[in-house]
Amino acid sequence: MSVPRYWREIPYRIRLEAKKCKLCNYVNYPPRSKCLKCGSTEFEKYILPKRGKLLSFSIIRNPPIGFDKKTPYVIGLVELEDGTRLITQITDIDINELKIGMEVEQVFRKITEDGDSGIIQYGVKFRPKNM
């Protein structure tokens, strides 16, 4: 992961900025050049809600490079309160407690790091609400 490749995504991956379409109100996340629903190019900046529910989850047993220390860990598909969906990690949970439909909230966490001298990558994960 090069530094610019990490740094330029900070608004979207850390502040969870999206592009809301001024014509149809669809929230484009990740942001696009044209609205997925109506093709408009008129957007306003929009911050995604911090809470949502778990639509589906999977427990990773075969980790990709850089995630070995965390295995097993949970990947989830979360639907936020406004209907926007994202792929994220579900954290701070015993894997036997996972349930589709459970309420989750956003937390700021370390995602991974590039070996011994690479950059440390941060981002958002979600944990069960009201912990």
Added chain:
Amino acid sequence: MILRRVAVISYGMTKVDKHWNKSLRSLFGEAALNAINKVKNPKIDAIIVGNMCASDLSDQNNIGAIVADELGLTPITAYRVEAACGSGGAALLTGFSLVSSGVYNVVMVGGVEKLTDNIGKMTSFSLGKAADAEYELFYGATFASLNALLMNRYMYVYKTPREAFADFAVLMHKNGAKNPYAQLPFEINREIALNSEYIADPIRLYDCAPIGDGAAVIILCSLEEASKYTDSFVEIIGISGASDTINIASRDDLLSLKATVTAANNAYKMAKVTPKDIDVAEIHDTFTITAAISLEDLGFCERGKFDKFLYEGAFEPGGIVAINPSGGLKSRGHPVGATGVYQAAEITMQLLGEAGKMQIPNAEIGLTHNMGGVGSSVYVSIMKRVK
């Protein structure tokens, strides 16, 4: 508007396997010679080759030149197309277009993949690139885990028993056991599938296609000229591609892969057939859940009724449509960029009555369905026996 009708005049494949003693180019050479030797001196004008991982795993780009060189066919036009695991299907659409448009007369469409020339972690890393690097892989998602999200949701919404997915794998292995080209040509039972190790819950090892190497080739020319080269050929009567968002979170419906619906409907319309007319289909079952959703999206199965249709024998000869007589990705194997061309070669074999123990009696119309990513790039073709 189709300018010229297009025929498949030959096919060739290697067995799918961990070919430690064969390189990217020698695999392609073997499949291509199999195809070339079946027909009378075709003057090949171009090669379109599907491949996904050579740049990562074999340090090689410019695959078109590699295969033209291997076959001594320079200076003809030769290039690679890439659409992740749908690369073979994309090559087929490109080859079809070149022949149909009249730009070239005889086009070789191939696919080649060498997944075993690197360490396992690198292979997984390379295959993962079918997904969204910045918004899926960044978080530690693997390709299997994204498909597992679909499977978990499918079972939650439709209350489908876990065993149904295992039993689909059992059916694929039953078919693949008859395929001389299959990587895993043996039968399994439900217990083996259900007790295999977890890869990304709820996906277990026997829900997944294996990692292997292989190459497949078909040769296309215009329908009018086909009889110059051979007495046995088939026609491609419908073909289409489609795309969807790279990130599965951007989709409204998790339980339908819209690109399959779009590509299939376009291909059915072009071929003037319906799903009921298809006798045999080679579909993209990277994971058992991919098969379940694809069967629904292709119009072979009612939504959420995958288990019911499976147990009624709908996907076997004599049912609604014979699915994956080759064993599919699960048992034949999944040399990613070649898979779409394997499917086209297998359907050609079926329609010509040359499929041996895999033969579906009286197969007249066949379909291929090849997918890249989690349904983000899909290619469907429909072929017909020429009487």
